[in-house]
Amino acid sequence: MTDKPAIAPGLTQWTGHEGLPPFQAIRDEDFAPAFDAALAEHEAEIAAIANETAEPSFDNTVVALEIAGDSLSRVSALFWNRAGAHTNDTIQALEREIAPKMSRHYSKIGTDPKLFARIDALWESRDNLGLTVEQSRVLERHWKGFVKAGAKLEKAAQDRLAAINERMASLSASFGQNVLKDESGWSLILRDEAELAGLPDFLRDAMASAARERGEENAYAVTLSRSIIEPFLTFSERRDLREQAFKAWTARGANEGPTNNRDIVREMLALRTEIAGLLGYPTFAALKLEDTMAKTPEAVNGLLMQVWDKAVMRAREEEADIAALIAEEGRNHAVQPWDWRHYAEKIRTQRFAFSEAELKPYLQLEKIIEACFDVAGRLFGIKAVEVKDVPAYHPDVRVFEIRDQADKVIALFLGDYFARASKRSGAWMSSFQSQHRLTLKNGAHGERPIIYNVCNFAKPAEGKPALLSLDDARTLFHEFGHALHGMLSDVTYPSVSGTGVSRDFVELPSQLYEHWLTVPDILKRYARHVETGAPMPQALLDKVLAARNFNAGFNTVEFTSSALVDMAFHTTPSVADPMALQAEVLDRIGMPSSIVMRHATPHFQHIFSGGYSAGYYSYMWSEVLDADAFAAFEETGNAFDPAMAERLKRHVYAAGGAVDPEETYKAFRGRLPSPDAMLAKRGLAA
Template sequence: MSAVPAFNPLLAPSPLAYGIPDYAAVEPGHYLPAFERAFAEHRTEVAAITANPDAPTFENTLEPLERAGELLDRVARAFYTVNSADATDAIQEVDEQLAPLISAHSDSISLDGVLYARIAAVHEQLDSLALTPEQRRLVERRYVGMTHSGAALGAAAKARLTAINTRLSTLTTQFEKNLLADANDLAVVFDSADELEGLTDGELSAAAEAARDRGLDGKHVVTLTLFTGHPYLASLVRRDARRRILEASRSRAARGNAHDNADVVREIVRLRAERAELLGYASHAAYVTSDETAGTPEAVRDLLRRLAAPASANARREKEALQRIVDETEPEPFPLEAHDWAFYTEKVRQAEYDIDAAALRPWFEAERVLQDGVFHAAHELYGLSFRERADLPGYHPDVRTFEVFDADGSALGLYLLDLYTRDSKRGGAWMNSLVVQSELRGTKPVVVNNLNVVRPGPGEPTLLTLDNVTTLFHEFGHALHGLFAHVTYPHFGGTAVHRDVVEFPSQVNEMWILWPEILANYAVHHVTGEPLPADVVARLRASETFDQGYATSEYLAAAWLDQAWHALSAEDAARVTDVAAFEAAALSDIGLDEPAVPSRYSSTYFQHIFAGGYSAGYYSYIWAEVLDADTVEWFRENGGLTRAGGDRFRERLLGVGGAKDPLDAYRDFRGRDAEIAPLLKRRGLAA
C-alpha cells in the first residue's frame, strides 16, 4: 500500500454539498488511519458518558450516545460504499485489516457494562419520564439492542463473545473476497459469437468488450450474476452454451475451487450457533427472529412450508408444459434440465401470451426508464424533482449524482446511481446510505443505488431487460425510504427498520412499472419513438402469474436453506462435514428438491446470509411481500397514482424510519393488519 499523505480528507467534514465524501481527494491509504482516529474519538465520547457521576437520564446518556461516533459513521459509510462497489486490490487489503478492528470496536461499545447499566436505569423509569414517542422508542431500542448484543453477560462469556465476533468478521470478509474472485475466474469464455446464438447485437457487443477487457481479443466473455440463473439463459439457442453458464454459476466458491467457501460456511454457521447459545438462544435463527417482527423461527418456517407445497406443485405443472414443448419441437427430444428452463419458458410465454421478453428491450432504454419512469413515478406520487450534479463526483466514474427536491422546491438530499457491472463490484443490486438524515446532527440524506447491468459496446444504447427495470424500481424504493425518513436521532435514520420489513417499501415501488400512466411515459422505442403497443402491455399484465411456480420455488428454496443452516445448534453444526449434502437434505425436507428448479443461491455463493445482513433473515422478502401486496391493494382501492395516496404512504410509513414500530406504522397507514390473500393471488398460490 502506498504511503499515506499528510492530509487526510476523511478526518474533516466534507467540503461538498450534503456532506458527500470528497472521493476525488480520498486514497485507499487514508481509510485505516481515519478509522483508527474515529475509533479513539468514539471511545472518548462514550467514556465521557459512562464517567458522568450524575444519575442516568435521557439527556445525559441517550442523547450524547446519539451524538457520539459521528466521525466513525462518516468514515465507515464512505469506505463500505466503495468496498462493495469498487473493491480494488488496495480496498480489499484495507477490508481484511479492518474487519477484526471494527468488530472489536463495536463490541467495546455494545458490551460496555457501565453504559448498559445507565441505559437500563433509564429504561426502568420509562413510564415515568416525559419523553416524546421517538425518545421513548430510542430508550427501548438501545436497551434491547445492548441486551441482544450480550451486554448483560459475565466477563468470561463476554470475552468468548468478542472472540467469536472477531473471527466472524474475518470469515465473512473472506467469504465475499472468495466469491468475487471465483466469479471473475469462472466467467465463461466463448471462442466465437456463433456459440452465443440468440443474444442481441448489444449483448454480443458487451460480451466482446468484456473479453477485450481481459486481454482476450476476438473472444466473448459472459460474466456471472449473483443469483444462480443468468438472463442469457432465456435467449441462448445452443444448449451447451446454456449448460456451461449455469454450471459455472452453480460452482462458484464450491469445494475444490481455487477460492473455496465450503469450510468458511461451515465455520460461520458453527460460530453463529455458539454465539446464540452464549446469549441464551437455541439457535442463530431463534436469536435473529427474536428481535424481528416474525418473533420466532417457527413462525418463519410455518410461512415457508405453507407456501412451498403449492409453489412446488405449480412448478411441476410448469415443467410438464416445458417438457411438452421440448418433445414437440426438438428433433431429438431430451429430458428438461435446469439450464433449459428459462429458454423453453420463453417459448411457452410466446406461445401462450405472444410475448418475446428479449424483443421488449428496445422499449426499455436505460436513461428513459430512469428519467421518465422511476423519477416520473416519484414526481407523480410525492412531488419530487431531480437535477443531475456533475460537480459532485462519486467514488467511480460510472457514478451519477442527482440532487433531489421536494414538492415545495426545498432540497431533500442526494441520489447516486451506479448502474453498470465491473469486476471490482460485488454481484446483485443494493441500496446504501452515504449520509443518514438526522435533526440532531443536522444532516440530510445521501443514498446510493447499485445495479449490475452489462455495459454495452461503444456507441450502443443501454437497453434493459424487464428484470433490470424491475430491479431499478425496486432499489429506488429503498432509496425513497432513505430519502424520506425524517427523524431526530440517527439511530432511526434511513432504512434502519427491522430486517424483515426493510424490503417492504422497495417491493411496493415495483407496482408502478406497469401502471398505465408510468409505463406510457417511459416504454418508448429508442429508435422509432413508438410506445409499447397496447396489446403487448395487456399480455404482460395477463402473464403476471406466469412461471410463478418456478420463481416462488427457487426463492423459497434459498430462504429454507438459510433457515436450515441457522436452526442448527453448535453441536449439530460441528457435525456437518459436507455442505452440498446438507443442502440436498434440507431441500428434500421441504419438498423443493426438483433438479430443474435450483435454489436461487447455493451456500458457497449465498452472499446475503454469509457476507451480508440477511443471516436467518432471507425470509424477509416474502414476509415483507405480505405487506407489499396488501399495500398494492390499498392503492388500487384509493385512486392509484395520486399525490394523496403517495403523501399518506410517505407520512405514515416511509417518513417514520425506525422511530416507530413497523407494524404499528402499517396499521396507521392501512387501518388494519396486513392480510395474506393478495400475496397468494399474486403468486398464483390461492386455492
C-alpha cells in the same frame, strides 16, 4: 512519543457539491490511519459518556451515544462503499483487517459496565421519563443492543462473545471476497458465429463490451454478472455452452482451492449457535427473530411452507410444459436447470406472443430512471435534478439533487448502474449520510441524507443506450424504493432513520415501489422504442401485463427453497455438514431437480456476508405487506391517489424505525394483512 494517526481531511470534511464527500481526494492508503484515529476518537467519546458524573438522563446518555462516532461513521461509509462497489487488492486486504477490528471495538462498547449501567437505569425507569414514542423506541434499541452484545453476561462469557464476533467479521469478509473472485475470475470467450446461435443483438453487444474489458478483441464474453449470464441461459441455442456457464455460475464459492467457502459456512454456523447459547436463546433464529414482525421461526416456516406447497405444484406443471417442448423439438433429455430459462422463454413467446428480446428495446435504462423519478414526484411531490460534472466514486456514477415542492434540496442521490469487475454482484442501496435532526459536536444541526443505489446492468458499447430486461427494470425500481426510504426519512434520531427498521419490514418500501413500474400509464409514457421513440404498442403492453405471473412456480421455488434452507441452518442446533443439511432440506420439501436454489449455500451472500442470516424470508414477509399496501391504491381506482400517497409517505417512507412496524402499517392501512394478496400477486392463489 509517536504521533497520533491522522484522518485525511477528505474522509470527514465533506466539502463537495451540497456536502458530498470529495471522492477524488480520497486515496486507498488514507483509510488505515483514518480508521485508527476515528476508532480512538470514538473510544474517548464513549468513555466520556460512561464516566459522566451527572445522573443518567436521556440527553446525557442516549443522545450522546446517538451523536458519538461521527468521524468513524464517515470513514466507514466511504470505506464500505469502496469495498463493495469499486474494490481492489489494497481495499480487500484492509477489509480483512478492519472487519475484526471494528467488531472488537463495538464489543468493547457493548460490554462497558459503566455505560450499560446508565442505559439500564434509564430502561428500568423508562415509564417515568416522559419519553416520546420515538425516544422510547431509541432507548429500547440501545438497551437491547447492549444486552445482545453481552452486557449482562459474566466476564468470561463476554470475552468469548467478543472473540466470536471478531472471528465472524473476518469470516464474513472472506466469504464475500471469495464469491467476488470466483465471479470476476471466470468468463467464457466465444468467437465463432455457431457459438452465438440464438443470442439477440443487445446481448451480443453487452458480451462484446465485456470481452473488450478483458482484453479480448473481436470476441464475446459470457460472464457471471447476472445481467449477462441470465439472458445467455435464456437465449443461447447451444445447450453445451449453457451447461458450462450454468455450472460455473452455481459453483461460485464451491470451487476447489482458496475461494471455497464450505469451511467458512460450517464455522460460521457453529459460532452462531454458540452466540445464541451464550445469550440464552435456543437457536440463532430465535435470537434474530425476536425483534421482527415474524417473532418466531415457527411463524416464518408456516408462511414459507404455505407458499411452497402452491409453488412446487405450479412448478411441476411448468416443468411438464418444458419437457413437452423438448420432446417436440426431437430432443431426448430430461429438463435440467440450464434448460429451464431457455425453454420457458420459448413457451412465453408462444403463449403470449412476445419475447424478452422483443420487449427489451422498449426498456431503456435512461427512460426507466426517468420513470422512477416521475413516480416519486406523483406520489411524494419530489423531483430529481441531475448535476453534471460532479465527481463521484467512479466515473459511471451519476449524481442527482432531490428537491421538494419548494425547490429545496432535501437529499442527494447517487446512481451506480453498470457491472464491473471491481463491484460485487447484485443490487443494493446504502448511504453515506442518514437523515436526523440532532445537533452534532461540530455545530451542524441535523443532516441531509446522501443515498446511493448500486446495480449490475450490462454496460453497452460506447454510444449505445443501455437496455434492460423487465427483471432489471424491477430491480431499478426496487432499489430506488429503498433509496426513497432513506431520502424521505423524517425522524429526530439517527439510529431509527430511514431503513433503520426491522429486517422483515425493510423490504416493504422497496418491493411496494416495484408495483408502479407496471402501472399502465407509466409503461405507456416511458417504455419507448430505443430507435423510433414510439411508445410500447398497446397489444405488447397487454401481453406484458398478462404474462406477469408466467413462470411463477419456478421463481417462487427458487426463492422459497433458499429461505427454507436459511431457516434450517439457523434452527438446527449443530450443523456438521452444511451441504448435507441443504440436500436434506431440499429432499424433504420435494425440490424439483430441474430447479436450483436462487442462492446455493457457498455463495449465499445474504446470509453469510450480508446481514440476512435467519432473515432471507423477510423478502416474502414484506411481500405480504407490499401486495396488501398496493391493493389499498387499487381500491381507490387511482394508483396515485393523493390521500393514500400522503398516508404512505407519513407512515411508511418517512417514519423509519421511530414507530413499531405493526403500528405504523396499521396507521397506513387500518389493519394487518393476510397472505392472500401476495399469493394472488404471484399467481398462486387457489
